Structures are given as C-alpha cells and as structure tokens.
Amino acid sequence: MSSTWEEKVHKVTPYTPGEQPKALDVIKLNTNENPYPPAPAVKRAIADFDYELLRKYPDPTASGLIGVLSDTYSVPADQIFVGVGSDDVLAMSFLTFFTSGEGILFPDVTYSFYDVWAGEFRIPYETVPLKEDMSLDIDAFCRGTAGGIVIPNPNAPTGLDAGTGALEKIIKSNPQCVVIIDEAYVDFGAESVLPLIDKYDNLLVTQTFSKSRAMAGSRLGFAFGSKKLIKYLNDVKYSFNSYTIDALTQKVGIASLSDPDYFKMRCLAIINERERSKKRFRELGFDFPDSRSNFIFVHHNKVSGEELFKALRDNNIFVRHFEGERVQDFNRVTIGTPEEMDGLFDFLKKYLENK
Amino acid sequence: MSSTWEEKVHKVTPYTPGEQPKALDVIKLNTNENPYPPAPAVKRAIADFDYELLRKYPDPTASGLIGVLSDTYSVPADQIFVGVGSDDVLAMSFLTFFTSGEGILFPDVTYSFYDVWAGEFRIPYETVPLKEDMSLDIDAFCRGTAGGIVIPNPNAPTGLDAGTGALEKIIKSNPQCVVIIDEAYVDFGAESVLPLIDKYDNLLVTQTFSKSRAMAGSRLGFAFGSKKLIKYLNDVKYSFNSYTIDALTQKVGIASLSDPDYFKMRCLAIINERERSKKRFRELGFDFPDSRSNFIFVHHNKVSGEELFKALRDNNIFVRHFEGERVQDFNRVTIGTPEEMDGLFDFLKKYLENK
Numbered sequence: 141m142s143s144t145w146e147e148k149v150h151k152v153t154p155y156t157p158g159e160q161p162k163a164l165d166v167i168k169l170n171t172n173e174n175p176y177p178p179a180p181a182v183k184r185a186i187a188d189f190d191y192e193l194l195r196k197y198p199d200p201t202a203s204g205l206i207g208v209l210s211d212t213y214s215v216p217a218d219q220i221f222v223g224v225g226s227d228d229v230l231a232m233s234f235l236t237f238f239t240s241g242e243g244i245l246f247p248d249v250t251y252s253f254y255d256v257w258a259g260e261f262r263i264p265y266e267t268v269p270l271k272e273d274m275s276l277d278i279d280a281f282c283r284g285t286a287g288g289i290v291i292p293n294p295n296a297p298t299g300l301d302a303g304t305g306a307l308e309k310i311i312k313s314n315p316q317c318v319v320i321i322d323e324a325y326v327d328f329g330a331e332s333v334l335p336l337i338d339k340y341d342n343l344l345v346t347q348t349f350s351k352s353r354a355m356a357g358s359r360l361g362f363a364f365g366s367k368k369l370i371k372y373l374n375d376v377k378y379s380f381n382s383y384t385i386d387a388l389t390q391k392v393g394i395a396s397l398s399d400p401d402y403f404k405m406r407c408l409a410i411i412n413e414r415e416r417s418k419k420r421f422r423e424l425g426f427d428f429p430d431s432r433s434n435f436i437f438v439h440h441n442k443v444s445g446e447e448l449f450k451a452l453r454d455n456n457i458f459v460r461h462f463e464g465e466r467v468q469d470f471n472r473v474t475i476g477t478p479e480e481m482d483g484l485f486d487f488l489k490k491y492l493e494n495k
Numbered sequence: 496m497s498s499t500w501e502e503k504v505h506k507v508t509p510y511t512p513g514e515q516p517k518a519l520d521v522i523k524l525n526t527n528e529n530p531y532p533p534a535p536a537v538k539r540a541i542a543d544f545d546y547e548l549l550r551k552y553p554d555p556t557a558s559g560l561i562g563v564l565s566d567t568y569s570v571p572a573d574q575i576f577v578g579v580g581s582d583d584v585l586a587m588s589f590l591t592f593f594t595s596g597e598g599i600l601f602p603d604v605t606y607s608f609y610d611v612w613a614g615e616f617r618i619p620y621e622t623v624p625l626k627e628d629m630s631l632d633i634d635a636f637c638r639g640t641a642g643g644i645v646i647p648n649p650n651a652p653t654g655l656d657a658g659t660g661a662l663e664k665i666i667k668s669n670p671q672c673v674v675i676i677d678e679a680y681v682d683f684g685a686e687s688v689l690p691l692i693d694k695y696d697n698l699l700v701t702q703t704f705s706k707s708r709a710m711a712g713s714r715l716g717f718a719f720g721s722k723k724l725i726k727y728l729n730d731v732k733y734s735f736n737s738y739t740i741d742a743l744t745q746k747v748g749i750a751s752l753s754d755p756d757y758f759k760m761r762c763l764a765i766i767n768e769r770e771r772s773k774k775r776f777r778e779l780g781f782d783f784p785d786s787r788s789n790f791i792f793v794h795h796n797k798v799s800g801e802e803l804f805k806a807l808r809d810n811n812i813f814v815r816h817f818e819g820e821r822v823q824d825f826n827r828v829t830i831g832t833p834e835e836m837d838g839l840f841d842f843l844k845k846y847l848e849n850k
Contacts, residue, residue: 145672157737178546178550194747198711224579242503316498318504341500379614386744
C-alpha cells in the first residue's frame with residue numbers, strides 16, 4: 141500500500157500543442173487552422189443567442205446538432221456521436237474500445253496524441269512503420285490480431301490519402317477489434333470511408349469542425365459508426381460527463397452546418413492554394429509527400445528542418461517542427477490565405493538564395 | 496485473447512441526468528439550476544464576441560479566465576484548474592488521483608456520479624453510511640488508509656454542511672491520499688475549505704459556475720489545490736484533450752465573474768427563498784435535513800416519495816426523486832423564484848388537504 145498521496149498519482153507526459161504566438165503581425169501556419177472565418181450564419185447565431193438560456197443545463201444529447209449532422213451526412217441520428225473537439229471524441233473512443241489490455245496499432249509517423257492517450261489509459265501499443273515513401277503499410281495492418289487500430293486519413297503530418305480501397309482491406313481484416321479512421325482532414329480532397337459504416341459494425345469514423353469548418357475555437361468533433369458502437373461510446377461518455385457541449389456551442393455548430401455552399405467554397409480555396417503552394421515549394425527545391433490535407437510536410441536538401449523552422453520563426457512565420465528521426469528533417473506548413481503563402485514564399489526565396 | 500470487437504468494449508452503466516422537460520409552462524425544480532439569469536455582463540460578452548476568432552484554437556491554458564478566478568478567490572493562478580463543468584473537473588481528478596488500485600471512500604448518500612466514475616475508471620470503492628440524521632460520519636472517514644476520499648459539502652441531496660472543522664479533521668487524518676471536497680453548492684451559505692489548501696497539499700476543492708453563477712448551460716467548473724496537485728491534474732487533462740474550454744465560453748466565464756454584486760444579490764435571494772420554503776414545508780408537515788444549498792430534501796409521513804413525485808409531475812412541477820432504500824421516501828426540491836415556489840406550495844397544500 142502506497143503511503144503518500146503523491147505515490148498514488150497517475151503520472152503522464154502530456155501532449156504538446158502547437159505554439160499560439162501572442163504577437164498579431166505573424167503568419168501562423170503551425171496548427172492547421174483554417175485561414176478563413178466560420179460561416180456567416182455563425183455570427184448571426186451568436187448575435188441572436190438568448191443569454192438567459194445559460195442558466196439551464198444544455199441538452200445532454202445535443203439532439204439539435206446531431207439532427208443537422210444527420211441531415212448533412214445522411215446518417216441516422218443514433219449512429220452519430222459528438223464531443224468537445226475530435227480529441228475528446230478520440231479520447232472517449234480509446235477509453236471505450238481500446239482498454240481490453242490487448243495491444244493496439246497505429247502508424248509510427250502520425251498524430252502525436254495517439255501514444256499520449258495510450259499512456260493516459262495504460263493501453264499497450266505497437267507502431268507500424270510507414271513505408272520509405274511515407275505511405276501507409278497496408279499489409280502490416282491486416283494481421284487480424286490487434287486489440288484496436290487507429291489511422292488518420294489523410295495521415296498527419298504527411299497529408300497522404302491511403303484511399304478507401306486500402307482502408308477497407310484493413311477494416312475487413314480486423315473484425316476482432318474496433319478500427320478508427322480519423323478523418324480530421326478529409327474535406328480537403330480525400331475520400332471518406334463513411335459509406336463503409338453500414339458494412340462493418342466495428343468501424344468508427346471521426347471528423348471535426350476545427351479544420352474545414354473553421355471552428356477550432358468552438359471545440360466540436362463528431363463520429364459515425366454502427367448503432368451498437370455509438371451506444372457503447374455514449375455509455376462511456378455519459379459516465380464521464382453528461383453535459384459536454386455547452387448550449388451556445390450547440391447553436392453555433394448548427395449554424396455552421398447550415399451553409400454548405402460557403403463550406404465548399406472555402407475548402408476549394410484551400411485546396412487550390414495547396415496545389416499552387418506545391419508548385420512553388422517544388423520550384424524552390426523542396427520535396428514532400430503529395431498532401432490531400434490543409435498542410436504540406438516539406439523537406440529541403442540544403443537546410444535542416446530545425447534550421448528552417450527557426451529561421452521562419454525569427455521572421456514571424458510559424459510552422460510546425462517535430463522531433464524524431466523520421467520527421468526531424470521536415471516542417472509541416474499549414475495552408476493559409478494566398479497573401480500569407482506569398483509572405484512565406486517571399487521569405488523562402490530570399491532565404492534559400494543566400495544559402 | 497478476445498475474438499470479437501464487442502468483447503473488448505469497456506461496458507459501463509452511465510449516470511442518469513435529471514429530466515429536461517420540453518414543455519414550457521412547467522415549474523422546473525429538478526436539476527438544481529439557478530432560477531435567475533446569469534450576470535448582465537454575460538449578455539454583453541456574447542454580443543461583443545468577434546466570431547472570426549473561432550477559426551483559431553482557443554488558449555489551451557484559459558489564462559484569462561484563470562486570471563480572473565485568481566483575482567476573485569485570491570488564489571495564485573498555478574493553483575487553479577478549469578474544466579467543462581465540475582463533472583469534467585471531478586472526472587479528471589478521479590483519473591489523476593484515484594487510479595492507484597487502492598479503494599476510495601465517499602458517503603453512501605451523495606452525488607450519484609461518484610460510483611459511476613469509479614466504474615468508468617475501474618476504481619474500487621467503499622461507501623461510508625451517513626448517520627441516522629443524514630449528517631456525515633466524520634470519524635468513519637478518519638481511518639487514514641483510503642486510496643482517496645471525495646465528499647461534497649454541502650452534501651447532495653441532503654444539503655447538509657459538515658462545517659470546516661469536521662472536514663479539516665478528515666483531511667488531516669488522510670495525508671496518504673488526495674481528499675476532494677466538492678463545493679458545487681457552497682455559495683448558498685456554507686463555509687468553504689478553500690483557505691486550507693495552503694495547509695494541506697493533498698486537498699482539492701472543486702466548484703462550479705453551474706449553480707450560484709447561473710451558468711449550467713456554459714459548462715464551466717474549477718478547482719483549487721496545491722501547486723503540485725494542480726500540476727498533476729493539468730498533466731492528465733493535457734493528455735486527454737488540450738483544448739477543453741472553447742473561446743466563447745472563456746469570455747463568458749470572465750464576464751460572469753466581473754459582477755460580484757449581482758452574484759451576491761442572487762445568492763442571497765435564493766438563500767432567503769430557501770429559508771421561507773423551509774417554514775412552509777414545515778407548516779405542511781414535511782421534515783428535511785437543514786439545507787445550506789439551493790435545494791431541500793423533503794419527506795412527508797403521509798405520502799411516499801414516489802407518489803408525491805408523480806403527483807407533482809402530473810401537474811407540471813418537476814422535482815428529483817431517487818431510488819434506493821435510504822432516499823426513496825424523499826424528494827429533492829430545487830429552490831426556484833418566489834413565484835415558482837408559490838406555485839409548488841399552492842399545489843402541495845391542496846394535494847395534502849385531500850389526503
């Protein structure tokens with residue numbers, strides 16, 4: 141029996157979020173935020189909100205928001221789960237599906253929160269190395285013995301889309317566990333595995349309002365799955381916190397979904413800017429996996445990843461640099477507005493000319 | 496090794512929140528909500544909010560909100576934790592401090608979420624029976640061997656205040672574990688143990704915006720403790736979800752704290768109405784523990800708890816009834832506005848006359 145309270149503490153190493161610079165005149169391309177504002181309907185929803193409603197608990201089932209998600213994605217309401225950002229959705233999913241004691245699998249180069257959740261919930265895990273070209277090693281995920289699998293598609297920070305055919309192969313090969321496909325970046329040109337939830341009752345598809353809907357500040361994520369899967373997930377969520385989505389955020393989320401044209405227009409603008417950026421990176425001698433997300437993972441033969449990261453930061457341009465053997469030579473650059481990207485490329489051009 | 500994904504699911508029995516009736520012409524006294532609106536500054540904060548900020552991640556440390564809490568409660572910022580309602584604060588605390596495998600203690604009649612979190616995180620626990628008069632059995636908590644202790648003060652659903660002297664005795668007797676005092680209802684006339692955090696580094700005091708600040712819809716809770724305790728709690732929180740408090744809720748919380756006079760006035764109105772209600776319950780033959788919260792736990796010799804609950808509900812008056820041997824004869828009645836309480840007592844008078 142432990143004799144001090146401190147010995148009883150569950151000690152963990154937390155996730156490190158990207159820097160949020162306080163200065164205003166920066167080019168911020170480090171946290172995969174959307175460079176455009178949320179849908180104008182969000183502004184109206186906030187202006188019209190009756191603050192007196194806040195005295196009451198919000199609808200714990202967020203039924204209004206789930207109803208609009210149901211209409212938007214043509215998925216029945218009882219196959220949809222919502223949470224405080226997709227991090228909350230994923231944390232609840234790990235807690236619900238991955239704590240059997242059997243090891244789970246995810247790629248070695250991937251969203252750096254997966255191993256943090258594994259630590260938080262004492263889940264054994266094994267990482268599956270990406271191939272040399274940074275693409276997913278599909279066959280290595282098809283062993284059919286894992287306790288759980290989580291794969292982002294497109295993967296982060298590579299931006300690569302594995303394709304629904306390859307992902308279906310993984311899901312089909314692993315009926316013994318839940319397979320989570322984390323589609324945080326899917327709206328920037330990748331194909332969603334959402335239609336597969338009717339075919340595989342062990343498939344959970346997670347998405348978020350943070351990137352394509354420009355709502356990182358609102359903390360809204362969601363997931364689709366079989367009725368059974370969503371029921372289990374909700375049981376664990378209601379055992380953690382009954383009322384997770386506040387009343388105002390429920391309204392704001394509904395408003396954000398009400399304008400599909402705005403949504404498509406902004407996604408397209410980001411996709412176009414990404415393709416324009418690829419060309420310019422290439423012209424400057426960068427190489428990179430062929431991203432289908434709102435960021436590009438770039439590498440240059442003449443400058444180390446860290447050196448470039450620091451040079452950019454010294455000039456008020458923030459990108460994301462990760463430690464670790466396979467990724468340290470790269471920087472993850474979020475796609476900003478054309479003006480922000482011009483600022484980045486103007487600097488890079490001058491900087492590389494002086495090398 | 497389990498062979499189906501369903502065998503791997505962590506199956507739990509979730510907490511059942513109080514009913515949220517959809518009809519508008521009801522007297523809702525079932526979820527301990529504040530009958531008055533939030534501070535007027537909250538209205539202005541929402542109206543003035545720049546929706547374009549939502550495209551960016553919120554400040555993960557909620558430093559503005561923590562700063563105002565620091566000023567309001569005269570506690571250094573690094574001794575304050577915030578979460579998505581006090582349920583989130585408590586869930587994170589259970590996960591951080593109570594998962595050593597050693598059994599934890601809480602009263603047998605208490606907030607019904609404690610055993611749910613124990614189930615969620617596989618924490619063994621023992622309940623300590625309240626005394627016959629429903630007061631806390633202080634000595635039974637002073638054994639000095641528990642893996643953790645959680646006690647609400649005032650207790651729910653009894654409303655009884657144990658007093659800081661008795662609570663200090665418990666904290667002092669248990670240096671081997673963290674002791675959580677859940678002060679969700681402390682602003683309605685009980686004394687806070689907050690000053691004791693400087694004396695005992697194993698004491699965590701949790702509070703909420705949901706009751707006394709009329710902000711249940713915003714999902715904001717907070718906790719005070721030693722620097723060390725808060726650091727451990729934050730590590731676990733950042734390993735779960737980096738960005739829990741959305742940008743708008745951070746502003747709304749700050750606004751809510753900006754008007755201490757409004758806060759005191761509303762708390763006093765509820766305290767006065769509670770004392771007036773005690774008299775009227777007594778006149779009608781009810782007995783009850785002497786509540787210091789915003790609810791009264793009432794019992795009547797002539798009507799069973801369930802019968803009264805149903806009769807009230809049939810007349811659009813919602814109170815909370817719990818199952819369980821020691822509580823089934825009672826109903827928990829939240830203190831509403833004078834008009835709402837008049838409606839309740841008009842009904843009760845007629846109903847009991849006809850018995």
